Amino acid sequence: MTFEILHTSKISKARVGKIITSHGVIETPNFVAVGTNGTIKALDSQMVTNMGLQLLFCNTYHLLLQPGVAVVEKAGGLHGFMKRSLPIITDSGGFQVFSLAFGSVAEELKSAGKKKSEGMVLKIDEEGVLFRSYRDGSKIFLTPESSVEAQKKLGADIIIPLDELPPYHASLENLRDSFARTHRWEERSFRAHQKEPKGQQIWGVIHGGVEKDLRKKSCEILTALAFDGYAVGGSVGKSKEEMVQMLSFTLPHLPKEKPRHLLGIGDLVSVQKIVPLGIDTFDSSYPTKAARHGLLLTKMGSLKILKKENESSLQPIDPTCHCWTCQHYHRSYLHHLFKAKELVAFTLATIHNLHYMVELMQEMRQKILWDQI
């Protein structure tokens, strides 16, 4: 029993539940913060734990290259390495390898398909993907099996199978090839995991972009395997409307009794849209990145701390907020710290934005329990 639904809303498909892992419970729906290199940028692990953030997303690709899986394993996995007692989810490493090879979607659109850093990915074939470390130039061969093995050594509570991110401008034929291979890779990942589950979960990644037939097929293939949960990956479309359409179509093809994650989405507008569709968790670097740019989230909307109007304001970011930053500092000081490019500005802003997300999700769970969402 790794997921329990406590309540499903009477007015939407939103549900309140809890995911049970070896490192404790994740109340859902919930925001998952991104700690790429085994830390949330500008915060230490204890601060993150104290703030009630229940699930952290770390990137296997980055950890493979620095410090390497062996170092983390020796420290007892990511929990022992970064001294985190709460749950951790890792990705497969595939997304970053392919992103680096093909560039992001936005870059792709600009460059009309020209590859940005062709040298990084040396070979993609049925077995896996061979790429070069940008850190030391060494060659790394990532296969479904090696990715799962790495995530097992990292000690993730939730593992993501290796998938392929096709270039945005790929031909339909290439897309269908990639789609088929991705599902073969996911099945191999699942089988590799099943050999020694070690109390870890593995969540399948639904692909198919904005093509309904492909999304449906992806659900069929992956729900035939006993994944512990499902993540929606790949392209979610060019607009929020496309995303909502795709999710509205896709989610009913997934078993209700398993948690559903949305990969890489977490801006505030999207959060309001995806939770009523039945998304249980979603990871995003938006709140932490926004914080480092001085964009602070509040119930009254976003606050740009660098604006002149904050220069002399002795109000906290949000007078109703209970975070460390709002309890101790006013906008005037934070404005100054950002202007003076002081590192602690990033720390204080990140604390605030993450606290905002924790409280937002608490409120959303409460509203679902009251059938208001």
Add this chain to the structure above:
Amino acid sequence: MTFEILHTSKISKARVGKIITSHGVIETPNFVAVGTNGTIKALDSQMVTNMGLQLLFCNTYHLLLQPGVAVVEKAGGLHGFMKRSLPIITDSGGFQVFSLAFGSVAEELKSAGKKKSEGMVLKIDEEGVLFRSYRDGSKIFLTPESSVEAQKKLGADIIIPLDELPPYHASLENLRDSFARTHRWEERSFRAHQKEPKGQQIWGVIHGGVEKDLRKKSCEILTALAFDGYAVGGSVGKSKEEMVQMLSFTLPHLPKEKPRHLLGIGDLVSVQKIVPLGIDTFDSSYPTKAARHGLLLTKMGSLKILKKENESSLQPIDPTCHCWTCQHYHRSYLHHLFKAKELVAFTLATIHNLHYMVELMQEMRQKILWDQI
């Protein structure tokens, strides 16, 4: 009564005492951390307070330019602005203005006296120094009176009078002119302060470089005024031996019953040398700068955390250390955070090094009480 000597060593001139300010007591001898822009880099004010660091040094020059004195004053001075409850000392701003004009001593030696950024200081005359803000190009006229006024508005517990930093390659004639003017400026600063002391202290700055007759004369001039303490400024020589010689000569010319500060020195070798000479406080960015370069201070010597040997070490920086960093994290993780250039590396390393200084000074005070220093 702003200074009390509790014990003077039987084997040296070291003494244990306490400086009493409006924001509490500073036990001496003590290290003074540098928080240039109104924060110690990578730490927030509450962390600094919790770590027992009793006196913080802020730079008036930087605060004049960003956020400006009016903003800080509106927040209730630096204490209200940065939410620090413990004592703060500020400098006059003069040192940075002249450093920027003439470059550092090291740069001077290399460039054989050629000025580095001539445009910054527009005019120096008897009245004061006119310089241009590197932030917005505005002209700022710093006089003894305006510097004291700024420091009063900043709410510093200890004020430093405006002095002139002569270029290292100045002719003897220019040096003597500068020396005379510096003392006229200090007297004007003192008079300006005396008009409205506001519970703040002002410490005179002894000049004269490594010239004994000038140091003696400086002591004579400044001890004729009722400064609350004395700081040794200007060039302290090219080596630690020259520094020790200069201090051994100079300090006996200062009244025993007033605190003695050494400006800008705080490396570990110097600390062991200056305390037995009777220095009560000294400010230095060495421990915090070293931290940001991954140089960690321990009782067994300095540790370079980026060294390969720390990659897999599950030991804390120092097993006997009680700081937050050593209580929670091992070298392997810290090594990784530095390698991955994660901001929290600076935070954790700074916490450790400042804690080291706090404990070192506690131990030194104890040893003086036992007549072991």
